[in-house]
Amino acid sequence: MKTSSRTRSTAGNRAISRVFILAMILTTFTGFGQMPIFKRYYISDMPGMAWSADFYATHFLHYVGAMVLLGLFAYFILDYIFTGRKKFQLTPSAYFRIILMAGIVATGILRVFKNMPDVLFSPAFTVFIDIAHLGFAMAYLFTALVLVLMKRGWLREVSNAL
Amino acid sequence: MDGKISRRSFLKGGLAVAGAAVASSLPMPEAVKASSVEELATLIDIRKCIGCEACVEACQEVNEPKFPEPEKPFPKMHPSRVKVSDWSDKRDVTDRLTPYNWLFIQEATVKVNGKEETFTVPRRCMHCQNPPCADLCPWGAAFKLKNGITRINSDYCLGGSKCKDVCPWHIPQRQTGVGLYLDLLPAFAGNGVMYKCDRCYNRIAEGKLPACIDVCPEDVQKIGPRDEILKEAHAIQKEIGGYIYGEKENGGTNTIYVSPVPFEDLNKAVETGPGKPDLRSVKDSMAQADNLAKAMVIAPIAGMAAAAAKFFVGAKKSMGSEDK
Numbered sequence: 001m002k003t004s005s006r007t008r009s010t011a012g013n014r015a016i017s018r019v020f021i022l023a024m025i026l027t028t029f030t031g032f033g034q035m036p037i038f039k040r041y042y043i044s045d046m047p048g049m050a051w052s053a054d055f056y057a058t059h060f061l062h063y064v065g066a067m068v069l070l071g072l073f074a075y076f077i078l079d080y081i082f083t084g085r086k087k088f089q090l091t092p093s094a095y096f097r098i099i100l101m102a103g104i105v106a107t108g109i110l111r112v113f114k115n116m117p118d119v120l121f122s123p124a125f126t127v128f129i130d131i132a133h134l135g136f137a138m139a140y141l142f143t144a145l146v147l148v149l150m151k152r153g154w155l156r157e158v159s160n161a162l
Numbered sequence: 163m164d165g166k167i168s169r170r171s172f173l174k175g176g177l178a179v180a181g182a183a184v185a186s187s188l189p190m191p192e193a194v195k196a197s198s199v200e201e202l203a204t205l206i207d208i209r210k211c212i213g214c215e216a217c218v219e220a221c222q223e224v225n226e227p228k229f230p231e232p233e234k235p236f237p238k239m240h241p242s243r244v245k246v247s248d249w250s251d252k253r254d255v256t257d258r259l260t261p262y263n264w265l266f267i268q269e270a271t272v273k274v275n276g277k278e279e280t281f282t283v284p285r286r287c288m289h290c291q292n293p294p295c296a297d298l299c300p301w302g303a304a305f306k307l308k309n310g311i312t313r314i315n316s317d318y319c320l321g322g323s324k325c326k327d328v329c330p331w332h333i334p335q336r337q338t339g340v341g342l343y344l345d346l347l348p349a350f351a352g353n354g355v356m357y358k359c360d361r362c363y364n365r366i367a368e369g370k371l372p373a374c375i376d377v378c379p380e381d382v383q384k385i386g387p388r389d390e391i392l393k394e395a396h397a398i399q400k401e402i403g404g405y406i407y408g409e410k411e412n413g414g415t416n417t418i419y420v421s422p423v424p425f426e427d428l429n430k431a432v433e434t435g436p437g438k439p440d441l442r443s444v445k446d447s448m449a450q451a452d453n454l455a456k457a458m459v460i461a462p463i464a465g466m467a468a469a470a471a472k473f474f475v476g477a478k479k480s481m482g483s484e485d486k
Binding site (some may be wrong): 036064067070076083113116124131 | 193290298300301302306307308313315317322323413451452457458460462466469470476
């Protein structure tokens with residue numbers, strides 16, 4: 001089940017992978033920055049990090065990161081359908097990550113929608129999507145960390161691939 | 163001046179109490195009752211306000227059951243920079259916003275036609291149409307109702323004060339030692355509950371007027387569907403050659419002030435600081451995020467286009483090599 005770096009590099013463009021990792025780091029950091037903890041815990045006191053205590057800045061950057069990720073997810077899905085699945089198949093751990101990521105994306109889209117003017121959700125539903133978004137993100141982070149340590153990748157080569 | 167003071171004293175001591183006593187019996191106007199889905203706005207005509215504080219007292223009296231009753235001693239919080247915010251022994255403070263005072267009277271002395279004139283302005287939450295406090299609260303504790311009221315649920319709020327930071331007027335006020343954070347990690351996260359005007363949402367739900375409107379002896383405030391309130395505000399503005407505040411501030415609010423003098427002048431004259439909001443012009447705080455949210459639709463389309471392009475280029479290449 002181990003996925004070699006060779007498999008990963010042939011499955012996708014290295015540059016795209018780097019953009020994906022950077023966007024994930026950006027959304028994770030700015031996502032945690034939505035909670036009022038960076039100022040409390042001196043993160044914003046670090047040189048060059050004052051912006052992290054500006055909730056409008058972290059919110060804007062969170063949206064930017066989400067936008068990049070949405071584009072990449074659409075690319076990954078279609079690319080896999082068109083070409084990837086002929087040579088590779090998703091590993092079980094990839095399916096698990098996809099489920100968690102789908103949860104993050106779905107609750108994130110709902111939250112962005114809720115923030116638009118004239119869009120109102122019930123207070124209970126708003127609390128639910130806020131907590132669910134954080135819950136999915138925490139679960140994804142923990143899962144991704146464990147899978148990286150176990151060297152489990154997203155794809156494996158199809159055994160009968162030509 | 164003496165006359166004004168004695169009038170104030172009289173109103174404060176007499177009419178206000180009488181007004182508060184009958185407040186609960188006064189019904190909501192029919193136009194307001196009918197608009198259960200429509201956003202309701204309040205019109206505050208500052209020409210009429212005499213600064214008697216009847217609204218302040220009524221607000222405190224009616225909302226007392228919602229006020230925090232903190233547990234003491236407060237849990238020690240870390241790191242040491244996290245400060246306790248305790249107003250529980252200063253409940254009588256009425257010259258600024260506190261967790262126990264959601265409405266106060268701000269004074270501005272300005273020159274009108276060469277003469278000094280003092281205006282008194284009731285100040286509280288503006289109830290924005292797209293409230294950043296509700297949009298950016300990480301827990302959904304702050305939220306907006308269909309009738310245009312923005313509330314903070316004291317059962318969910320952790321007192322992080324983010325709503326106060328993002329509010330252009332820094333309206334919500336914190337009380338330490340109360341709320342959900344006490345049951346979680348009181349030493350490391352949260353710091354109480356944030357409080358602000360909820361425009362007497364419970365009274366409105368019962369078909370009653372907010373207490374501040376009910377008791378006002380001068381009919382300074384009115385409540386009604388936002389478009390009707392705006393119509394009336396503009397009519398007054400035209401009539402007196404006056405000015406409006408709140409219609410466009412922060413993208414639009416449900417508190418519309420009308421004044422005979424420019425709000426820039428009033429803003430320069432009012433005392434501002436913690437719990438004392440200004441009257442400056444405010445841009446829509448959420449506009450940038452809203453524009454980006456609309457642009458987000460492009461992202462998946464661009465991603466799909468890139469994947470499709472990659473596929474067709476690859477297919478073309480393979481067809482070319484087969485031809486050779």
